[in-house]
Amino acid sequence: MVCRLRLFLLAFLPLLLAVHGGFAATDDAKLASLVAQLGADDFDQKVAAVGELAAIPDPRVVAVLKALEDGNLYVTKDKKVVLAAQDGDNFATSDPVTGAKIGTATSDDIDQIIVNNRVRTVIDAALGTLNLFSPDRDARLAAALDLIKNPSPTAGPALVKALAAEQDAAIRQDMTLALAEARLNAPDKKVQLAAIAELSGSMDPAVFNILSALHDSTGLDPDVKKADENALAAISQRLQLVRIGMTLFEGLSLGSILLLAAIGLSITFGVMGVINMAHGEMIMLGAYSTYVVQQLFVGYLPADWLDAYLIVSLPVAFVVTAAVGIALERSVIRFLYTRPLETLLATWGVSLILQQFVRTIFGSPNKAVDNPSYMTGGFDLIGGAFITWNRLVILVFCFIVLGVLGLILKRTSFGLHMRAVTQNRDMAAAMGIPTARIDALTFGLGSGIAGIAGVALSQIGNVSPNLGTIYIVDSFMVVVFGGVGSLFGTLAGAMSLGIVNKLLEPVAGAVLGKVVVLIAIILFIQRRPRGLFALRGRAAEN
Amino acid sequence: MGSLLDRRGWIGFLATGLVLIVVVPLLNTLPADSPAHLADYLVPLFGKYACYALLALSLDLVWGYAGILSLGHGAFFALGGYAMGMYLMRQVGTRGVYQNPILPDFMVFLNWKELPWYWYGFDHFAFAALMIVLVPGILAFVFGWLAFRSRVTGVYLSIITQALTYALWLAFFRNDMGFGGNNGMTDFKDLLGMPLQSGAMHRGLYIASVVAMGLGFLVCRYIVTSKLGRLLLAVRDAQSRVRFLGYSVAHAQVFVFTISAVLAGIAGALYVPQVGIINPSEFSPANSIEIAIWVAVGGRGTLVGALVGAVIINYAKTYLTGAVPEAWLYFLGAIFILVTLVFPNGIVGLVNRWRGPRRAPPAAPRGLLDEKVAP
Numbered sequence: 001m002v003c004r005l006r007l008f009l010l011a012f013l014p015l016l017l018a019v020h021g022g023f024a025a026t027d028d029a030k031l032a033s034l035v036a037q038l039g040a041d042d043f044d045q046k047v048a049a050v051g052e053l054a055a056i057p058d059p060r061v062v063a064v065l066k067a068l069e070d071g072n073l074y075v076t077k078d079k080k081v082v083l084a085a086q087d088g089d090n091f092a093t094s095d096p097v098t099g100a101k102i103g104t105a106t107s108d109d110i111d112q113i114i115v116n117n118r119v120r121t122v123i124d125a126a127l128g129t130l131n132l133f134s135p136d137r138d139a140r141l142a143a144a145l146d147l148i149k150n151p152s153p154t155a156g157p158a159l160v161k162a163l164a165a166e167q168d169a170a171i172r173q174d175m176t177l178a179l180a181e182a183r184l185n186a187p188d189k190k191v192q193l194a195a196i197a198e199l200s201g202s203m204d205p206a207v208f209n210i211l212s213a214l215h216d217s218t219g220l221d222p223d224v225k226k227a228d229e230n231a232l233a234a235i236s237q238r239l240q241l242v243r244i245g246m247t248l249f250e251g252l253s254l255g256s257i258l259l260l261a262a263i264g265l266s267i268t269f270g271v272m273g274v275i276n277m278a279h280g281e282m283i284m285l286g287a288y289s290t291y292v293v294q295q296l297f298v299g300y301l302p303a304d305w306l307d308a309y310l311i312v313s314l315p316v317a318f319v320v321t322a323a324v325g326i327a328l329e330r331s332v333i334r335f336l337y338t339r340p341l342e343t344l345l346a347t348w349g350v351s352l353i354l355q356q357f358v359r360t361i362f363g364s365p366n367k368a369v370d371n372p373s374y375m376t377g378g379f380d381l382i383g384g385a386f387i388t389w390n391r392l393v394i395l396v397f398c399f400i401v402l403g404v405l406g407l408i409l410k411r412t413s414f415g416l417h418m419r420a421v422t423q424n425r426d427m428a429a430a431m432g433i434p435t436a437r438i439d440a441l442t443f444g445l446g447s448g449i450a451g452i453a454g455v456a457l458s459q460i461g462n463v464s465p466n467l468g469t470i471y472i473v474d475s476f477m478v479v480v481f482g483g484v485g486s487l488f489g490t491l492a493g494a495m496s497l498g499i500v501n502k503l504l505e506p507v508a509g510a511v512l513g514k515v516v517v518l519i520a521i522i523l524f525i526q527r528r529p530r531g532l533f534a535l536r537g538r539a540a541e542n
Numbered sequence: 543m544g545s546l547l548d549r550r551g552w553i554g555f556l557a558t559g560l561v562l563i564v565v566v567p568l569l570n571t572l573p574a575d576s577p578a579h580l581a582d583y584l585v586p587l588f589g590k591y592a593c594y595a596l597l598a599l600s601l602d603l604v605w606g607y608a609g610i611l612s613l614g615h616g617a618f619f620a621l622g623g624y625a626m627g628m629y630l631m632r633q634v635g636t637r638g639v640y641q642n643p644i645l646p647d648f649m650v651f652l653n654w655k656e657l658p659w660y661w662y663g664f665d666h667f668a669f670a671a672l673m674i675v676l677v678p679g680i681l682a683f684v685f686g687w688l689a690f691r692s693r694v695t696g697v698y699l700s701i702i703t704q705a706l707t708y709a710l711w712l713a714f715f716r717n718d719m720g721f722g723g724n725n726g727m728t729d730f731k732d733l734l735g736m737p738l739q740s741g742a743m744h745r746g747l748y749i750a751s752v753v754a755m756g757l758g759f760l761v762c763r764y765i766v767t768s769k770l771g772r773l774l775l776a777v778r779d780a781q782s783r784v785r786f787l788g789y790s791v792a793h794a795q796v797f798v799f800t801i802s803a804v805l806a807g808i809a810g811a812l813y814v815p816q817v818g819i820i821n822p823s824e825f826s827p828a829n830s831i832e833i834a835i836w837v838a839v840g841g842r843g844t845l846v847g848a849l850v851g852a853v854i855i856n857y858a859k860t861y862l863t864g865a866v867p868e869a870w871l872y873f874l875g876a877i878f879i880l881v882t883l884v885f886p887n888g889i890v891g892l893v894n895r896w897r898g899p900r901r902a903p904p905a906a907p908r909g910l911l912d913e914k915v916a917p
Contacts, residue, residue, distance in 0.1 A: 275697045277831075337884055341611045342698050342882040345838060348831050349878020355873035403798060473708045476701045511712050518709035522685075522702050526692040 007163055033058065033098055035064055039075035039113060046115075049063035054126030056155050057133035064096050065130075069123045075109040078083050084110055128272075129155050132162035132175070140166070149206045151181035177202055181210055192224050200231030203242065208235045224483035228431065235502055246385045247502050253391040255498025256398035257460070259491060261471040262478035263402065266490040268446035269479055270422060270499035275344040276350040280468025282447045286317035286322060286454020287463040288358060291367045307372040310455070325447025329440045333402035337439075359465040361435060375459060390459045397456055406487060408445070418442055447488065477521050483531030495529070497521075562592075567745040585744045586816045587860065589852050591750035593813035596758045598599040598836040598852035598878045602634060603762045605834065607771065608798050609695075609778030614703030615832035618709050619822070622763050623806025624714075624721060625677055627668035627820040628661060628736075630730040647729070648722045658720045667734055671843035675804050682803030689791040690799070693740030695781065700904060704827050711825035717784055726821025735817050740764070744816075751812045755849065758805050762845050765801065774798055782785035785810050835874070838881045841888025849891055 034056075037049035050068075053061050067073050067083055073096060074084040077384025082102060084091040088541050091110060093102045115123070122429050131143035140162075147155055159179040166172050180198035183191050214220070265279045274492040290313040297309040328350060371390055378388035409415040417438050419426040429435045457467065474497075497517060504513030524532075544836070547555060566588060569580040597619050604610040631646040640650040644657055663669040685706060689699055697767075717723035731740055737743060765771055776784045777791050785791050814820045823829070840851025862870040887890060 022606070101689040189842060205662050239808055274699075275700070332883065339886075341605075341700065342838075342886065344697065344700060345831070345834055346879050346882040349835075349882075351875075352732075352871045352878065353875035355877070356868065362869060446858070473704060479707060480698065511716055512718075515709045515713045518712075522705055522709075523688070525687045525694055525698065525702050529692055529694045529698060530884075 002266035016403060028097070031061070033059070035081050035096055036079070038064075038068060039079060039081040041363050042117060046113075046119050046134055050119065050122045050126050054129045054155075055161070057130065057158075059163065060097055063126065063131050065123050068113060068115060068126075069120060071111045071112055071115065074105075075113055076105065081113070083112065083361035092198055120236045125155070129158040129330075132158055133165070137168060137171070141171050141174065144171055145177055147178035147206060148174060148181060151178065151184070151210060155180060156182040156373075157449075177204065177207060181207070184210070184214055187223055189224060192221070194225045196224065196231050196483060200227075200234045203238050204237060208232065208239060211235065242385050248499060249385075249387065250389075251499030251502035253395055253498070254501055255495035256395040258471075258474055258478050258498055259393070259459065260398045260401065260456050261450070262475040262482075262490055262494055263405065263452035263487070264446040264448070264453065265475045266479045266482070266484070266487065267405075267449070268443055270443065270486070272337070272485050274337075274341055274443075275340060275347065275476075276333075276443075276446070277344055277348040277365075277472065278328065278354060278445075279347075279450055280470070280472035281351045281354040282321045282468070283324060283457060284358065284455040284463075284465065284468040285321050286352065286361065286451030287369070287458040287467055288367070289317040289451065290455045290458040291311060291362075291369050291463050292316075294369055307374065310372050310375070310459070313455045314452055317455045318448040321451025321454070322444040322448030325450075328442050328447070329443035332458050333443065334436065334534070335441065340445060355465045355468070356457065360491075362465070365398075365463060366464045369458040369463055370378040371459055394456045394459065400486065401452060402491060405449065409487070414438075414441060477518070480525060480531055481521050486531075489531055545759065546767060555759075559752070559756050563587075563749055565866070567749060570741070570745060580689070581780045582741060582744070584604035585741075585748050587818045589744070589748035589751045590813060590858050592748070592769055593809045593816070594836065595749070595852040595855050596755045596809035596812075597806050598840070599758050599762055600802040600809065600846035601833050602837045602842055602845055603765065603805070604799055604802045604839075605837060606729070606838065606845075606848070607766050607778060609772045609793060610796055610799060611696075611700045611834060612703045612799070612802075612831045613700045613705040613827065613834065615802070615833050617703075617707035617815070617825055618682060618806035619708070620672045620822075620824035621678045621681065622715075622810030623820040623824060624727075624810075625670055625807070625813040626811035626814045627654045627727040627730075628664040628721075629667060630667040630733060630815060631727050632661075633733065646727070646879070648717075648725065648727075649720070649899075654720075661720070667675035668840075671811075674807050674836075678696065678803040678807030678810075685822040686796040686799035687792075690795040693792075693837075704830065707825050707830050708827050711822055711827070714822035714825055719814040722821070725824065726819060726823075728819040728821075730815065730818060736795030737814055747812065747816050750817070753879050754808055754812055755826050758808070759845060761801070761805070765798065766845070770794060770797070807843055813851040832874070835878050835881065837888075838886075839888050841875060841892075844888070844890040847890035849886050854889070 018331055031053075034049045034053050037045055040046060040049075050065065053065060059461075064073070072083055072085065074082055074091070074093070076082055076093075081096060082093040083096040083099075083423050084093045084105065085518050087104065090104045090106055093105050093110070094100060105542055128146055131139050132147075132378070134140050134143070147159070147243040159175055159182060163172060163175050163179065164278065166175060177199060180195040183195040184199075186192055186195070186541060193356060196211070197298060199211060202208075213310065215225065220228070223497055261280075261283060265276065266280070267275050269275050290310070293313040293316050294306075294309045297306050297312075328347075332350065336346060376392055378386055378392075379388055409419060417428070417433045418431055418441075420431070421435050421438050421442075425435055429439075457471075461467075478493045478497060479490060481497060482489030499528070500520075501513055501517055504516055507513070566580060566585070569578055570585050572579045574793075597615065600618075601615045604612055624756065634646065636643050637648075638647040638649055642650050645654060651655070664673070669769065685703075689702065694702065714721055714726075715724055716717060721727070729843055730753070732738055733743065733747075760824075773789055774796050776789075777794055781791055812822070833852075836852040837848045838851070838857045839847075839855055840849065841847030858873065859870060862873055881888060887894070
């Protein structure tokens with residue numbers, strides 16, 4: 001089969017060559033004369049030659065321009081442009097277009113073609129334009145996007161040609177924009193207006209900048225100026241919407257992180273009225289579990305399994321932190337149920353010990369947990385809005401966790417017992433519910449979820465022994481703001497705090513915004529001491 | 543009740559005061575080669591302990607007697623310290639790196655042209671002294687009035703006091719606040735026209751700290767032995783009943799919270815010249831929680847316990863962070879757990895048990911009157 005294919009190709013080879021040769025022949029003369037023009041002493045001529053070369057979509061042109069930029073083009077005494085490579089004391093010369101060997105020359109025979117910054121700029125622009133014809137889709141897209149960002153009036157003809165050949169719709173759209181930008185400064189008013197009309201449909205901030213640059217330029221035709229203003233207004237309105245959407249997304253993303261951090265706390269606090277200051281350290285342990293699992297994957301498993309480490313980390317982190325949580329409940333917290341303030345102090349002690357313990361084992365420096373490939377990078381949405389995968393995955397993940405937790409609480413007998421204990425511990429005990437066991441399991445569940453939160457947090461930052469302390473105050477704020485013992489309250493609290501934080505950030509700056517939010521919560525608690533969604537009825541009265 | 547201290551109490555108080563105020567500075571002035579000489583570096587260290595003791599005392603007043611576990615007392619301490627720091631900063635004058643007669647170095651560095659309005663007056667010691675009392679006091683009054691009027695108690699109060707100090711912590715880190723940002727204030731030169739780095743000044747500050755501690759103790763003692771003190775105990779043990787009996791729980795709480803914050807502020811003001819620096823880390827929530835453990839170790843609701851606990855834990859900290867730095871957090875963590883689980887009455891409780899039931903503290907029988915705090 002392969003053999004026959006090869007034969008087939010061999011048979012057609014002369015034909016293919018002939019077609020290529022025929023196509024090239026028409027351009028070759030022009031190409032040769034333009035290359036010869038590169039050897040001119042005058043920079044203006046060089047620039048003009050480069051500009052014209054840029055319109056010839058031929059890989060050989062790319063090679064010539066690169067050689068020129070790298071200083072490998074020389075001009076001989078009889079004004080012929082050659083490609084020269086140093087060979088001992090002499091130079092081996094060849095034809096820059098065909099690549100055919102010419103011979104050798106001494107350094108006296110040939111002079112390097114000097115390139116100044118102006119020429120270099122033109123060469124770069126030309127190389128960029130030539131990429132529009134690259135067989136590689138990504139290269140074409142990048143070239144088009146680059147032309148949108150840095151429009152060049154000379155790129156017009158090349159863009160027209162490229163548009164005619166382009167099949168990909170997305171690239172066509174970008175090329176159309178780039179073409180419109182290239183025509184913005186055209187002498188013909190009609191062309192200018194058409195270009196502005198084309199651009200006013202865009203959502204690209206780069207287009208906005210270029211249109212506003214046009215607006216600031218002097219000697220503008222009043223009609224053009226007016227059309228420009230309208231286009232600017234239309235684009236800025238759309239960009240504003242995108243920005244609001246982006247802020248909302250960032251707020252939700254922050255909210256999802258807060259929610260993950262706070263949800264376990266909401267369970268332990270809600271059910272047992274226990275302030276667990278070591279909650280942040282459970283998050284930290286979860287993050288370190290992720291780190292350890294990652295290291296084990298790197299060390300003992302094939303490299304292409306590495307992406308699975310995150311999935312494996314989830315149950316590992318849950319089990320590790322749930323076990324620590326249950327141990328903590330059995331050994332310390334259960335003796336302190338009647339003294340909530342002292343639980344706070346004891347669990348703070350636990351948190352100090354856990355931090356120092358981790359520091360002793362892993363050392364103080366941050367540990368990096370690498371994102372698996374499916375959480376690396378992100379995608380452009382619209383109008384310059386960039387969404388990273390890890391934020392999106394965490395946002396979805398936090399809702400999954402919340403949903404699973406909701407199911408456990410509402411649909412399992414453990415959940416039923418837990419709710420009974422939350423509402424009335426004594427009555428639940430009287431009905432035969434083993435409250436002590438429920439306490440331990442509840443604490444384990446809350447801690448385990450904190451561990452899972454740690455897995456998620458390891459994906460957006462470094463893992464360090466004081467990871468937990470960063471989140472502890474925020475977690476408490478979420479729980480207290482949302483209302484203790486209410487999953488929905490925790491969700492609402494986390495999301496609203498996340499969004500308010502991000503809304504305030506551009507106005508007040510990140511730190512001051514946070515301070516404002518904290519003060520707002522302090523004031524809020526004065527009005528509703530039991531949070532947004534307080535438990536009602538008898539349970540809330542004691 | 544009624545009397546401030548009984549006869550044995552006064553004897554103990556005065557004897558301790560005599561040793562701390564007279565003997566310690568005297569030993570320091572002995573020639574350096576004398577075996578009884580007290581090393582120079584120890585005087586500011588002891589002064590620092592005295593400030594910590596006063597801070598612990600202020601927390602014990604609200605926690606031990608009114609049941610308000612404030613996790614934000616570090617904030618009042620730090621605010622007092624900042625007020626003192628601002629005065630000391632203005633005293634530097636042209637001796638700073640940039641030799642600006644008005645602006646402190648960090649403002650010149652930030653290219654500020656004039657002094658912010660809230661720095662006015664801090665070149666006068668009397669004004670600074672007033673602010674040391676007023677700033678923490680007013681903050682505590684407003685905060686307490688808002689919180690206690692809405693009956694925010696127990697763990698909720700602990701959490702929002704923590705949020706308070708956390709918010710201030712974040713705020714003071716900002717350079718724009720005009721308090722030196724991350725680096726805070728340091729490189730002080732002199733206090734009341736006398737250079738800070740001298741033996742006499744060290745002894746003077748030490749004595750001032752001990753006197754403040756002693757006076758603070760008497761003030762607290764006066765409050766807790768008064769009728770108001772009995773009311774506070776009742777608020778601690780059965781808040782709703784006190785309310786139903788017709789007392790204003792909130793007024794009592796706001797009063798004691800404000801007094802306590804003022805004491806903490808004074809402690810901070812005395813602390814700053816002795817350590818030579820004030821920066822936002824004093825606001826860190828962890829610091830405030832640590833104060834609670836000083837009180838718990840000594841024995842809360844005893845006042846003396848707060849003093850003892852603060853000194854012991856801080857001595858242990860000085861020793862351990864120097865000798866075995868890794869062990870300090872293990873030790874502190876273990877203390878937190880042990881004291882709450884095994885010795886809820888602290889050192890004073892242990893001593894009292896050893897002395898026999900005759901001198902049992904006026905604590906309520908546990909569990910009988912405890913009101914549930916969280917749902």
